[in-house]
Amino acid sequence: MPDTRDTRTSELVRMWIDGWAVSRGSSDPIDEPWGWTIDVGQPRHVSRHVLPEPTEGDVRKIVAGTSAPGTWLKLFAEEQAVLPWVGPGWRLDSPGFLMTCHLAPERTGVPAGYTLTSWTRGGVSRVLVRTPAGHFAARGQIARAGAHVVVDQVETAAEHRRKGLGGLVMRTLQSTAYEAGARTGVLVGTPEGRALYASLGWTAHSPMTSLWYEPSDAGR
Structure with missing residues (x-):
């Protein structure tokens, strides 16, 4: 699938995480040089790092500094581009698609x-x-x-x-x-939901790769 990101990706991702934080009752997004960190506070989802325009340097730095299982990465890029940047212990979740709709x-x-x-x-x-x-x-x-x-x-x-x-x-x-x-709706949809959302007038802007950290010795 070609990269469908546009110049509004960072703005749209910020809109998404602001609403997501309200929906899930998480912490407010914390500004980072590369995006945002959100504390979620669940055993298998302790926190998440959201990168609207991920670079190899930023991702590798986050990965190197991660030791807590249940840390998630939300990278708005194709998985084949970003998977080489993470190492052992990072598990791939279902892909997502950043979408918007005029309500x-x-x-x-x-x-x-x-x-x-x-x-x-x-x-x-x-x-x-x-x-x-x-x-x-x-x-x-x-x-x-x-x-x-x-x-x-x-x-x-x-x-x-x-x-x-x-x-x-x-x-x-x-x-x-x-x-x-x-007047504007934002979501990150699954591959299964994308066709439904498109039929209702939603437009895709960027793929999203989702990973979480679960080293093989976690829980031992």
């Missing part, structure tokens, strides 16, 4: 046999889709950061996929954001 009101209809619930708390709006028996079917959330929102944790249960629930969640979140005054 507009959306028409939503709940497929027969499902119910939809939504609520907002602490700057985060959530959508939950369930079966009539109350079983989980799909979910997603958005976090407001300034004039934009970040879409996060969109998920559909395996047995309920290809039934329009992902589109329902996204359209509901996009309408909620628009009604709240936001």
Whole structure:
């Protein structure tokens, strides 16, 4: 896949992490010469370093200074370009794609046999889709950061996929954001979600390579 980054990559990445921090309840991003560090505070995700324009020197310096398992790297570049810069103990996660969308009101209809619930708390709006028996079917959330929102944790249960629930969640979140005054949406999508987001008007700007540190002796 060709590098689709544009001159706005750093700005868009900053928009993404500002909303992501609200969505996940993490620390505020800490400015670094190469990007940002975020304290997440989970056992397998202690912190993350986000580099919108990674260079070999910066990545190698971070890697050399990392000893804590659960440290993540979010590098906005193709994996084949950055993997040679990390050494043993760094595990490759699924690739991501930085995407944006101009928000507009959306028409939503709940497929027969499902119910939809939504609520907002602490700057985060959530959508939950369930079966009539109350079983989980799909979910997603958005976090407001300034004039934009970040879409996060969109998920559909395996047995309920290809039934329009992902589109329902996204359209509901996009309408909620628009009604709240936001006009731009930002997300980092998975390869599986990229086609859905593109069908809803989202544009890809950059690939993202995601790695975490888990040395072979971790936990021994």
